[in-house]
Every structure is written in structure tokens, then in C-alpha cells.
Amino acid sequence: MVGFDARTQQGAALRPTSHFVYESIYTAILEKRLAPAAKLSKETLGQIFRVSNGTIQRALTRLAEDGAVVMPPKEVASVARPDERQARQVLDARLLVESEVVRQLPAGVDPAALAELRALVDEEQACLAARDSAGLIRLAGRFHLRLAELTENPLLQGFVRGLVARASLDIALNKGAVYTAEACAAQRALLDALEDGDSAAAAALMDAYLRGLFARMRFLPPPTTDLREAFGMKAPRGEKRRRA
Numbered sequence: 156m157v158g159f160d161a162r163t164q165q166g167a168a169l170r171p172t173s174h175f176v177y178e179s180i181y182t183a184i185l186e187k188r189l190a191p192a193a194k195l196s197k198e199t200l201g202q203i204f205r206v207s208n209g210t211i212q213r214a215l216t217r218l219a220e221d222g223a224v225v226m227p228p229k230e231v232a233s234v235a236r237p238d239e240r241q242a243r244q245v246l247d248a249r250l251l252v253e254s255e256v257v258r259q260l261p262a263g264v265d266p267a268a269l270a271e272l273r274a275l276v277d278e279e280q281a282c283l284a285a286r287d288s289a290g291l292i293r294l295a296g297r298f299h300l301r302l303a304e305l306t307e308n309p310l311l312q313g314f315v316r317g318l319v320a321r322a323s324l325d326i327a328l329n330k331g332a333v334y335t336a337e338a339c340a341a342q343r344a345l346l347d348a349l350e351d352g353d354s355a356a357a358a359a360l361m362d363a364y365l366r367g368l369f370a371r372m373r374f375l376p377p378p379t380t381d382l383r384e385a386f387g388m389k390a391p392r393g394e395k396r397r398r399a
Contacts, residue, residue, distance in 0.1 A: 171204045176214035179204070179386070184223055184234060185327045186289040188385040195224060195232040199382050223324050235328060237374035242325040245318060246369045252314045253299065253365065254358040257345070259306045262352035268305055269350055272298060276342045283334060291334040292323045298342060322368075331373035341367060 171179075180200075183189040197211045204211070215232045218224035226232045275298045282290035296319045303315035326333045341364040348357040 171206055171210070173206075173210045173213035173217070176200070176204050176206065176211060177217050180214065180218060181221075181223060182289065183385050184324065185292055187327065189234050189382075191234050191236045191328050193234045193382065193385070195234065196382065197232075203383065203386050203388060221324070222321050235324065237325070237328045239372075239374045242322075242329075242369065242372060242374070245321050245325060246365060248314075249318050249322065249365050250362055252311065252318060253302075254361050256303050256306055256311055256315060257349065257357040257361050258354050259308065259311070260302070260349060260354060260357070262354070264305060264349045266350075268301070269346055272301055272346055273343070275301070276339050276346070279334065279342075280336070280339050283336065283339065288334070289327070292326055295334055295338075296320075296323050326368070326372065329372045329374050331371045333368050333371045335371065338364065338367060 180189065180195070195215060197208045197215070200211045201208055215224055215226060219226045219232070223235055224232050225235050275294055279291055279294045279298070282288075282294060299315055299319050300312070303312045306312070341360060345357055345360040345364060348354075348360055
């Protein structure tokens, strides 16, 4: 998913759309600028993005559909909390679906596709060195989606797309260092097995890789819950006094 930031909108002539607001909040969650359980006041978000409550509502509804936000009836929306049980369910589904993805790949995967996948892992390694957690999450998602595309099975691709989106949020919402040098090495080993035409070994490596990601997850919330701080803005003086 392409990331946006409310700060990039400053000076723009066009009013932000609900899609822009959606992307901005989603990116803030991936980049850990918004913490789990952070309140998402429509009024405050409307002030930040300079849009109507209706525009904010549409963005929050989409985020809730994606599992990034919870919207209890008659309560203020908030960023979803880390949930180990739900993350385990996503893992179980990924083990079933993504192991099948690599089993369905033809023997002797196209060398150009393998080169593309290896380049993604190299980019992940660069993000790891730069401590760019959001970049790692996006690139790892592209890695899995690209594998699914190689099956030429649109149903499998759809399953993987939905599971990767939920897994990406689970990873963004927890404190663990999920994507590590070990994860990159596991991806490379998987690609080596595909290059050798060993789909059984590739499926086993995918299984171990996904279980390793889950094992490194830590379901503890990060510290920031302030909306304005997440989007690089300061609260009005009067509001600061009221908080004191």
C-alpha cells in the first residue's frame, strides 16, 4: 500500500479525500506513530485534515473493514489493539493458504520472477539496516503477493492479499522485531528451493518462515496515543491546559 502523511498535504490546493485520510491513518499505524487503542476523534481528525466529519467517517469505516480500527456503537473509534488470538488465527490461515501457493508453483519458476523476488528481499535487508519497520512490512507483503501472482490463480491471490493485509496490521500493532536478518535468510532459502524445483521443501520453508514471524511478535502497545503528535501537529494551548 502506498503511504501518505497528512504533512505532505500542506500547501496542496485540493482538499484531502476520504482515501487520502484512510491512507494517512493506515500509514501512521504501520509506522507506529499511532498506538493501539489510540482514540480517533472525528472532530480532531477533521481539524488535522481540514475535512468534514462525513469524510472522516468514510475513512474510518474502511479502516474498520480492514481490521485497523474498531468502531463500537456510540463510542469514539480507536486503533485496534494487538490480539494474540486473532493473530494466531491469521497465522493458521496463512499456513494453509501460502504453503499451497508454493506447492502450486510450476517446477522451474521463471528466472526473471525469482530475480524480482530476490531483489525484494535485498530491499527488505536495506530497510532492516535503516530500521524502517513500515518499509519492511510493505516489502514483505509484496513478496508474498508476488508469489501468489505466480500461481495465476486469482482466488489464491485474493486469499493471500486479505491475509497479508491483516498480518501486516498485526505486525505493525505489536512491539516485536518481527522482520529480522533471520527472516530474510528464510526467504532466500525458500527461493533457492523454488529455483531447484523442490516444491515440498519450499512449502516446508514457508511454514517455518511464517511460524518464525509469529514467534517474534510481542503483543505490547507502543507509547504514543496522541492524534496530533502522530501527524506532526501541536495541540492548541487551551487543550494542553485542560489536560494538565
